[in-house]
Amino acid sequence: xxxxxxxxxxxxxxxxxxxxxxxxxxxxxxxxxxxxxxxxxxxxxxxxxxxxxxxxxxxxxxxxxxxxxxxxxxxxxxxxxxxxxxxxxxxxxxxxxxxxx
Amino acid sequence: xxxxxxxxxxxxxxxxxxxxxxxxxxxxxxxxxxxxxxxxxxxxxxxxxxxxxxxxxxxxxxxxxxxxxxxxxxxxxxxxxxxxxxxxxxxxxxxxxxxxxxxxxxxxxxxxxxxxxxxxxxxxxxxxxxxxxxxxxxxxxxxxxxxxxxxxxxxxxxxxxxxxxxxxxxxxxxxxxxxxxxxxxxxxxxxxxxxxxxxxxxxxxxxxxxxxxxxxxxxxxxxxxxxxxxxxxxxxxxxxxxxxxxxxxxxxxxxxxxxxxxxxxxxxxxxxxxxxxxxxxxxxxxxxxxxxxxxxxxxxxxxxxxxxxxxxxxxxxxxxxxxxxxxxxxxxxxxxxxxxx
Numbered sequence: 001x002x003x004x005x006x007x008x009x010x011x012x013x014x015x016x017x018x019x020x021x022x023x024x025x026x027x028x029x030x031x032x033x034x035x036x037x038x039x040x041x042x043x044x045x046x047x048x049x050x051x052x053x054x055x056x057x058x059x060x061x062x063x064x065x066x067x068x069x070x071x072x073x074x075x076x077x078x079x080x081x082x083x084x085x086x087x088x089x090x091x092x093x094x095x096x097x098x099x100x101x
Numbered sequence: 102x103x104x105x106x107x108x109x110x111x112x113x114x115x116x117x118x119x120x121x122x123x124x125x126x127x128x129x130x131x132x133x134x135x136x137x138x139x140x141x142x143x144x145x146x147x148x149x150x151x152x153x154x155x156x157x158x159x160x161x162x163x164x165x166x167x168x169x170x171x172x173x174x175x176x177x178x179x180x181x182x183x184x185x186x187x188x189x190x191x192x193x194x195x196x197x198x199x200x201x202x203x204x205x206x207x208x209x210x211x212x213x214x215x216x217x218x219x220x221x222x223x224x225x226x227x228x229x230x231x232x233x234x235x236x237x238x239x240x241x242x243x244x245x246x247x248x249x250x251x252x253x254x255x256x257x258x259x260x261x262x263x264x265x266x267x268x269x270x271x272x273x274x275x276x277x278x279x280x281x282x283x284x285x286x287x288x289x290x291x292x293x294x295x296x297x298x299x300x301x302x303x304x305x306x307x308x309x310x311x312x313x314x315x316x317x318x319x320x321x322x323x324x325x326x327x328x329x330x331x332x333x334x335x336x337x338x339x340x341x342x343x344x345x346x347x348x349x350x351x352x353x354x355x356x357x358x359x360x361x362x363x364x365x366x367x368x369x370x371x372x373x374x375x376x377x378x379x380x381x382x383x384x385x386x387x388x389x390x391x392x393x394x395x396x397x398x399x400x401x402x403x404x405x406x407x408x409x410x411x412x413x414x415x416x417x418x419x420x421x422x423x424x425x426x427x428x429x430x431x432x433x434x435x436x437x438x439x440x441x442x
Contacts, residue, residue: 057298057326076125077130079160080155083254086268088264
C-alpha cells in the first residue's frame, strides 16, 4: 500500500506543478488598444483582419456566429472548433486574436 | 487510501480552479428547441435540450461532450386520439482530444461518426437549416451516428490556397442503452479552397458486423465569399440504398446589422433523391424509391433565438406526403465555471 500512496502523492504533486507552470506561462491579456502606441497597432490590426477572414472562411462553413462571445468563453470555443473544423494552429491563433483582440 | 484519494481530488480541483481562472474556462453551450411537424397528416411535437460541455486543459487537451434529451409527443392513433409523450436521453459524444499539432489530433471515447459532413457539422438542432435529416443520413452513420473507439484527424497539408484534411477512426460494437455504436472503421478526406469558399471530400466506411459491407460517400460545400449563399450537398452509397441531397440557403443581406429585418431572414431549399437497394430494418432507410423537396424560411431573432418553418413534398412509390415543420430554437453559451462572463 505504501508505494501506491507515494505514487498517488507524486502524481498529485506533478499535476499541481504542471498546472502551476501552465498558469505562470499563460500570456497576459493584451492591453486595450488605446494604451498602445499607434505603430504597434498596425500589425495587430492586420492580424485581427486576417483573423476575421479566417473566421468567415472556416466557421461560417457550417454555422452563423453566436451574437456575442465573452473573453472567458473564447478559448474553449475556438479550441472546440479547432478539433471540429480541423483548423491549423496558425488559423486558431488568428481567430483567437479576432474574437478576443 | 480514502485520504489519499481525497487529497488527489482536492489537488486536481485546486489545479483546475487555478487553470480555469486564467483562460481555460470550460463552457456550457448548446440549445433548447421545440419542434412541431405534420407529416402526411400526422402531427408530432418534440421538445429538445442539447447541452454541450467543452473543457480545455491547456493548449493540447480538450474534453468535449454533447447530450440530448428529446421528447416525442404524438396522438395515440397517429391522427386521432389523445396525445401521449415519451422522452429519450442520448449521449452524442464524450471525447478526450489530444491536439498534438496542426497535423494530428487524437481522440478517444465516444464521438460523432465522421462520414460525409451532415452528422458532424450540420446535424445540431441549432445549426441545421431544415429540421428533417436527409434521407441518406443513416448511410455510413449506423447504428447511432456515434462511434465508440479512437479517431485521428487533422490537416495533412496546408497551403495558402488549399488545405487537405483527413479523419480516420475505428469503433467497437456497444449495445449499452444510450451508448450504442457499431463495429466499424473508416475515414474521410477533404480538400478546402478557402479563397473561393469551396470544399469537396469523400468518405469510406467498412461496417464490420451483420455481414460486412462498405459505405461510400462524397460531399461538397460552396460559400462564395461575396454572396451570403451556402450550397451544400452529399451523395452516399451502401448496399441498402443510395442517394443524394443538395441544399441552398440564401441570407437576404450580407450585413449582420440585426436592426435590419431583412438581414435576419434566410431562405432555404433542398432536393433529395433516394434509390432503394436491399435495405435491412437496421439500415433505417426507406423501403421504396423516394424523391423529396423542401423549402423553408429561417428568421434570426436577437439573443440567439431562431424561428424556422418549412414545407416539403415527398414522392414515393409507397405513398406521397406533405411535410410541414416549425421550430423555435434558443442557442445558449456561457462559462461553466464561476467568475462571470
